[in-house]
Each structure stands twice: as structure tokens, then as C-alpha cells.
Amino acid sequence: MILRQKILLNFIHRAGGQASRLQLVKWLFLLAQDAPAQVSAAHYQFVPYKFGPFSFTMYQELDALIRQGELTAVGDTDLKASQPRFLAPRLNEPAIEREIERGWQRYGQLSTGALLDTVYRRFPWFTLNADQTDRRAVQRPVAACAIYTAGYEGMQVDGFLNLLLRSGIRRLVDVRNNPVSRRYGFHKSTLAKLCDRLDLEYCHEPEVGIPSAWRCELDTQADYDRLFGRYVKDVLPHQAGVIQRIAGSMSTAPSVLVCQEEQPVCCHRSHLATQVAGITKLEIRDLRVAA
Numbered sequence: 189m190i191l192r193q194k195i196l197l198n199f200i201h202r203a204g205g206q207a208s209r210l211q212l213v214k215w216l217f218l219l220a221q222d223a224p225a226q227v228s229a230a231h232y233q234f235v236p237y238k239f240g241p242f243s244f245t246m247y248q249e250l251d252a253l254i255r256q257g258e259l260t261a262v263g264d265t266d267l268k269a270s271q272p273r274f275l276a277p278r279l280n281e282p283a284i285e286r287e288i289e290r291g292w293q294r295y296g297q298l299s300t301g302a303l304l305d306t307v308y309r310r311f312p313w314f315t316l317n318a319d320q321t322d323r324r325a326v327q328r329p330v331a332a333c334a335i336y337t338a339g340y341e342g343m344q345v346d347g348f349l350n351l352l353l354r355s356g357i358r359r360l361v362d363v364r365n366n367p368v369s370r371r372y373g374f375h376k377s378t379l380a381k382l383c384d385r386l387d388l389e390y391c392h393e394p395e396v397g398i399p400s401a402w403r404c405e406l407d408t409q410a411d412y413d414r415l416f417g418r419y420v421k422d423v424l425p426h427q428a429g430v431i432q433r434i435a436g437s438m439s440t441a442p443s444v445l446v447c448q449e450e451q452p453v454c455c456h457r458s459h460l461a462t463q464v465a466g467i468t469k470l471e472i473r474d475l476r477v478a479a
Contacts, residue, residue, distance in 0.1 A: 189258075191230045193249055194277040195219070195284065197258060197269060201276045202292040206268040209250065210239060214303045217241040219291040221311065230284060233347030235386065236316035240307050244382055245344045248372050316353065317386065331356030331442035335461045335468065338475040341450040345373025349386055352444060355475050359389040359443035361434060363457055365397025369448070391437070395430045396423065397447075398456050412454055419456050424463060431460070435467040450476055 199215055200207055207215075217240075220231035234241035250267065253259045260268045269276070279285055295303060308315050312325035336357060340348045352360065360383055367376035376392060383390040398419055406412055424431065437443050445464075449455035452474045461472045 189277055191279070191281070191284075192232055193253065194279050195230065195288065196246070196249075197253070198276050198279060198285075198288055199292070200259075200267065200269050201273040202288065202296060205273065206262065206266055208265045208300070209247070209267060210265070211300060211303065212250075212267070213239075213241065213243060213246060214307050215291065215295055216243075216246065217307065217311075217314075218295050219287060222291065222294075223287055224283075227284060227287075230281070233344040233350065234314065235346040235350040236314045236318075236353065237386070238317060238319045240304060240318060241311065241314040243344075243346045245346055245372055313354070328353065329356035330358065333439055333442055333468075334470050335438055335465045335472040336442065336444040336475055337446075337452060337455075337457045337461050337472065338444050339447055339449045339451070339455055339457070340371075340374055341448050345371075345379070345382060348373075349382060349388070351475055352388060353386065355444075356442055357388065357444045357475075358441045359391065359437060361437060361443050361445050362390065362392045362447075363396050363445050363460060364392075364447055365394050366400050367392060367394070374448075389441075393430055393434060395427050396434070396456075396460050398423070409453070416456060416459055420459055424459070431463050432467065434460075435464045438464060438470065439468050444475060452477065 196212065196216060199219070200212070203211070216232055217234050220228065220234070223231055232243045232246045234243050236242070250259065254261055257270055260270050262268050295306070298306060308323055308325070315323050315325045316328055318324050336355070338348070338351065360379075362376065362379065367379070369375050373379060373382060380390040398415065402415060402418065406415065434445075445457045445461055447455050447457045452458040465472050
């Protein structure tokens, strides 16, 4: 069991062993926002959705914890810890245990309405997609067109999609040859579904990806350089039509070329972006480097 799941279970125990899904999402959102930057990786990431900040990853893991017997569903909304509090998973992280205690003292006794009010007041960005349109305190930004790129390495899908929304992106162009991932949310079908829920257009251009079989023994920058030399020589010259289509997409709406690697220098998208920029004359910007 990973640390963020242990935090979730410990917070349920603080709440007397039972809580609603909505309460859990908001409690853990506030816990993550209050956490020191150096421990932020231990927490869930969030994206604006129907009732403020939401974590698709958390919901997927809640269902997994039910299947594993750690939680029991109570009706349509509540979850109950299956084990007594003294059997809650140990964190062995004193700093995070103190965070949980402080978080419970600050937010644990708030009613659901007061909890939502606190979140909406303190974090107006997350009202962006609220079902109650009168509670939306911000408008969705729209970026100027450029050759945006981004890699999702090290991020949860919620944090990654939140980055795209904050950056004013309207279209995600998946340039992976084989868009599968063991990390929840980044498999093609799941990513397309989540994009649709957030009014982000998803399109897949596998022809400009690198075949998986080529990605072996990439240990040094020299290995990457050889790989990308082969890509520029053996792939891109045969995909002029696809590259032209991508260039058209990036010229008509703020779009981002997406692959796995965080650093552009370690990803083929930088070479693809150079070719697209040559057609469009638009600037190349990597969202995570810029962030």
C-alpha cells in the first residue's frame, strides 16, 4: 500500500471510521494544499471538477481499497474502514502524522457545506468547473497558440490535467506510438475519457511516435541522442502529412504535444516540435519547464 493510501485510511479513522467520498476528497485536498512542498509527493493531486477540487486517481484507488477489503461501501456515498483504528496502516512518517492531526483539527469538524465553502473561498481556481455555475469564481484561461509540449512523468493524471487547464490548453495531442501506461489515467482510452470530462479535446498521432522496440538501454544522453538521430532520419521524413496536420491543429487552438518524459531533451517530442515550429513559425514552449 502506497503512502497516500495510508494517509487516506488514517484520515478516515480520525473521522470515526466512516466518511463520505466528498468529505474525503475535500479533506485530503486541504491536507495537500497545507503540506510543506518537500512532502507534496506523498499526497493526491487535484483538478477542478463538478464540486471543486477532484482526484480521479483517488476515486480509482478508493475502489481498489474496497476490492482489497480495506474499505466497505455504505450506501452510494459513504465509506467505512473495515479494520478498527488500532489496525490502521502505520505511516512511519512523524511529519505526515502531525499534518494529519493538524488537518483534522482544522477541517474535521466542518459540515459538508462549510467544508465546500472553505475550499471555494480559499482556492477559487478549483471552482472553474463547478456544477453550480454561480459559484464559479474564475474563467477558464485560453493561451495564445504556440508549440506547447509536456511530459507526464512523475505526475498523477489529475495534476497533469490541472497543469493543462491552468496553462490555457484546449487540445491534447498524444504523440506516443503505443499509448499505454501502468500509471492510472495515462492509457489512451482513460486519458481520452478524462479529457472529455474536462472539455479538453484529445487526439492521438501514433505515426510520429517512437516504436517501443527502439527504447531499449537508454542509460545516457548519448543513448538518447542516437535514438533521436534515428527518429529524425527514419520516422519524421515519412510523416510529412501527419506533421502538417499537427501544425494545423497547433495553429488553430492552444494545443500541447504530450509524451511521457518530463525533460524535453529526453523525449522525441522536442524534435517533432522543431519540425512543427518550422511550418507554423510559432514558439516552442514546454509547460513543465515553464512551470
